[in-house]
Amino acid sequence: MTLHVQFQTIFMMFLSGVAICAIFDVFRVLSGKLKLPRWTIPLVDIVYWIVATILVFRLLLYSNEGQVRVFIFLGLGIGVCFYFALLSNLVIHLTLLIIRIIIALYRFLAKTVEIVLIKPIIGLYRLTVIILGFLLAVAIFLYRIVLQLLYPFWRLLLWMTRPAHKYFVVPVWLKKLMGNIITIYRRLFSK
Known part of the structure; x- marks a missing residue:
């Protein structure tokens, strides 16, 4: 192994030490912010050590x-010391900034979806309910007026057909229908 390869390996292990410490700080901040049980x-520790081992190897x-020599551990140790002396606070603050x-x-997108999608749908639903309620009230009002206007004619028809009752047999269904109509009319207008 040449001197160039050894220095390259030490530098790579230095970067590995910095990287595994940065990953450690990111995992630590995330587990604190997510309030994991x-x-x-x-489990998080196992995932961390798997990722760190794969990265180093x-x-x-x-x-x-893949040759393991003493200077490899020296490079890792220098990288870890360098990271915790100079970069740890920066990575933690940067991770917290990214989380914020x-x-x-997320809050902006949720508010935008609420304003653009959800509130108009709720507004349309309420408007539809109000319009249908108004149309139903108008229909009931017109129905009562029509019944009130037709009631004298109905009474006149009953009065005119009363003598014919003696000669004609009224079917049972017609008697029930007339009774139901009178009952409905009394319910609507006896208030």
Whole structure:
């Protein structure tokens, strides 16, 4: 292994140390913001270590074909120390900023959907109910007027056909119909 490959490997492991610490801080901030239950913390840790292991070994395979040497751990250690000394606060604040931006964007989209879609649909529904209620009230009012106007003619018809009752047999269904009409009329106008 040449000196160039060794320095390249140390640099890659330095970047790996920085990357796995950044991923650690992002996982830590996300688990705090999402308020994950305590039983999920081991699962998050397992996912973190799987991602970190894959990242380190992929970079190790890329830089020196997977040979493990002492300077690899030196590069990882330098990367971890560098990250926690200089970059940790920046990554945490940047992660919190991104979370706030995502929450603000979600609230904006939710409010936009509510204003553009939901409120007009509710407004149309209420307007339809009001219009149908008004039309029903007008129809009932007109129905009562028509019944009131026809009531004298109905009484006249009954009075004129009363002598014919003696000679004609009125079917039962017609008697029931006339009784129902009179009952409905009395209910509507006896108030």
